[in-house]
Amino acid sequence: MGRLRFSSSLLIIAGAAVSSAGIAVGCSATGNPGGLNSSGGDDTGGVGGLTGAGGLLNFDGGQEPNDVVTVNPCGSACGEQELCAGANLGLDDDCDGEIDEDCSCLPGRAHSCFRGDPSFRNAEGCFPGSQLCGETGTWGPCLGGVHADESCYGSSDVACHPIQTSPFADVDLKPGTGIFSADAVAGSEVWTVECPEGIDPCPGVDGSDPADDFKPLQSGEYTVTYTKRVASGETQSCQYPLFVSAGGLRVELEWEHDVGGVDLDLHLHRPNSTQPWATWGSSEDCGWNNCTIAHFAESSGVSWFRNSARPPDPVNWFLDPLESNNSCFYAPQGVGDAWRKHELGCHSPRLDLDSRGGCDPTVDSPDDPGFCAPENINVDFPPKDQWMRIGVHYYGADGIAGDIHPRIKIFCNGTLGADLGPTGFYGPERPVTFAPAGARDTFWLVADVIFPEPDECGQANCVVQPLYQNTSSKTPLLTTDEYVETSFGPAYPTLP
Incomplete structure (x- = not known):
C-alpha cells in the first residue's frame, strides 16, 4: 500500500502555478563544447561509478568556425548557410526546407x-x-507548429486557427473555429482533442454545458478536431492546434498508469546547492513532503528566494494583478481553490500534483480525484546562471511485477528543452527502466538545467545537461535513495 501523505490542516494535493507566457521561442540548449569525460571511462565520482560532471558534453553545434561570415546572426532573414549556435539554432537559416541538418x-x-x-x-x-x-546526435524533423513555409503570417481568424493557453486553464475551444462554426446546426457541434506524445491518459472534453471545455495539465501542442452539421445535413470538420505553455522552468513527470499502484516522485534540487537530497523533505529538495500548497499554507515549505523580490528576479511568492495569470488558482482536484484562498499568489518552486499509485487510467476528467495526473514542478522566474538538478524517486509499487518507464519533459519559457527517459540514453538507444527487482527506492539523477543571461539577440535560452553514469554508452545515472540522502551526486557542469 502506498504511503499516506497529509498535512495537519489540509488534506490536499498541491497544484502548480505558471505565469501566462504564450509560446516562447528559445530555450535552445546552447553553449560551449567539451568538459565531461568523453573517453568512455566509468568515472568514479561517487557510489556505483557516478560520472563527474565538471563540464558540458557536446553542446548543440558549438561556435561557428572563425572564417564563417554570419549573414543573419539573430535569425533575421534567409542566409547562405545553416547556422548552429545561439539564436540561429532551430531556424532554417538558409531557407532550404531543412533545419539544423549540419x-x-x-x-x-x-x-x-x-x-x-x-x-x-x-x-x-x-x-x-x-x-x-x-x-545518432543529429536533429530530427521539426514537428508541429505553424510556419512561414505555410504562410502563417497571412492567417486570420476567419477560419479554424491556432489558439493558446497555459497548463491548468479551462479552455473554451470554440474561438479556434473562427467563423467556420457560424452555420453549425444547434446541438451538432463536437470537439475532440488529441494530446501530445507521452500524455496518457489524455484529458477529455467536457460534453455537458458548455460542450467545449478542456483542461490541459501538461505543456505541448494539442490537436483539436471540430465537427459540425450544417442545414443541408452535411457534416463538416476542421482541425487546429492548441498550444499550451508556461513561463520559467516547468518539469513534467509521466509513467505507465495502467499497471497499478506505482508511486514515482519528482524532485528538484535547490539552485547551485550541493547538499544531499532528502526524499522525505529538506530545505534543499523540493518534493512531495515540503513543496505543496499544504506545506506553504503552514509556512513549512521550502524557501529558496526572497519574498521582497520582483519578477523577473526569482521570488518565493508572486500574485499577478491579472488573476488568470496565477495559473495555480486553476489546478484540478480542488488544489487551485487552496492556492486562491491563501491570497499570496503562486509559489516558486512548487509541486503541482502528487500523483500516487491507485489512480484510474480510464477516468478522463482532470478534476476527478481518480484521474492519473502527472507530477509537475515549476519555478516561474528561475535564477540566471545557476544550475538546478532534477531527480525521480521510485518510492514503491503495490505488487507490480513489470518494468516502469519514467519520462521527464523539461520546458523552459514554454519551449521543450529535453525529453528524457524514452530517449537520450544508452547506445543503441532504449528507455530508462525501473525494473521490479530492487526498483523500490531507486533514485534517478536525471539532468541539470540552467538559464543563462539572454544572449546578444535577446534569446532566453536554457541549457539541459543529461546526467550519465557512463558517458560513452550514455548510461543513465540510476542510484538509490540511500546514496542521495548522503550525497548530491556528480558536480555541476561548468557554466556555459
Whole structure:
C-alpha cells in the first residue's frame, strides 16, 4: 500500500502555478563544447561509478568556425548557410526546407524550430514546432507548429486557427473555429482533442454545458478536431492546434498508469546547492513532503528566494494583478481553490500534483480525484546562471511485477528543452527502466538545467545537461535513495 501523505490542516494535493507566457521561442540548449569525460571511462565520482560532471558534453553545434561570415546572426532573414549556435539554432537559416541538418546535438535534448524565412518567427499567427535530438546526435524533423513555409503570417481568424493557453486553464475551444462554426446546426457541434506524445491518459472534453471545455495539465501542442452539421445535413470538420505553455522552468513527470499502484516522485534540487537530497523533505529538495500548497499554507515549505523580490528576479511568492495569470488558482482536484484562498499568489518552486499509485487510467476528467495526473514542478522566474538538478524517486509499487518507464519533459519559457527517459540514453538507444527487482527506492539523477543571461539577440535560452553514469554508452545515472540522502551526486557542469 502506498504511503499516506497529509498535512495537519489540509488534506490536499498541491497544484502548480505558471505565469501566462504564450509560446516562447528559445530555450535552445546552447553553449560551449567539451568538459565531461568523453573517453568512455566509468568515472568514479561517487557510489556505483557516478560520472563527474565538471563540464558540458557536446553542446548543440558549438561556435561557428572563425572564417564563417554570419549573414543573419539573430535569425533575421534567409542566409547562405545553416547556422548552429545561439539564436540561429532551430531556424532554417538558409531557407532550404531543412533545419539544423549540419548541426550536432546531444540525444534527448530538444529545442523550438521554425521552417521558412526566419524573419517571420515571431509574426502573428506563427508558432514554432519542436525538434528532438536523436540517438545518432543529429536533429530530427521539426514537428508541429505553424510556419512561414505555410504562410502563417497571412492567417486570420476567419477560419479554424491556432489558439493558446497555459497548463491548468479551462479552455473554451470554440474561438479556434473562427467563423467556420457560424452555420453549425444547434446541438451538432463536437470537439475532440488529441494530446501530445507521452500524455496518457489524455484529458477529455467536457460534453455537458458548455460542450467545449478542456483542461490541459501538461505543456505541448494539442490537436483539436471540430465537427459540425450544417442545414443541408452535411457534416463538416476542421482541425487546429492548441498550444499550451508556461513561463520559467516547468518539469513534467509521466509513467505507465495502467499497471497499478506505482508511486514515482519528482524532485528538484535547490539552485547551485550541493547538499544531499532528502526524499522525505529538506530545505534543499523540493518534493512531495515540503513543496505543496499544504506545506506553504503552514509556512513549512521550502524557501529558496526572497519574498521582497520582483519578477523577473526569482521570488518565493508572486500574485499577478491579472488573476488568470496565477495559473495555480486553476489546478484540478480542488488544489487551485487552496492556492486562491491563501491570497499570496503562486509559489516558486512548487509541486503541482502528487500523483500516487491507485489512480484510474480510464477516468478522463482532470478534476476527478481518480484521474492519473502527472507530477509537475515549476519555478516561474528561475535564477540566471545557476544550475538546478532534477531527480525521480521510485518510492514503491503495490505488487507490480513489470518494468516502469519514467519520462521527464523539461520546458523552459514554454519551449521543450529535453525529453528524457524514452530517449537520450544508452547506445543503441532504449528507455530508462525501473525494473521490479530492487526498483523500490531507486533514485534517478536525471539532468541539470540552467538559464543563462539572454544572449546578444535577446534569446532566453536554457541549457539541459543529461546526467550519465557512463558517458560513452550514455548510461543513465540510476542510484538509490540511500546514496542521495548522503550525497548530491556528480558536480555541476561548468557554466556555459
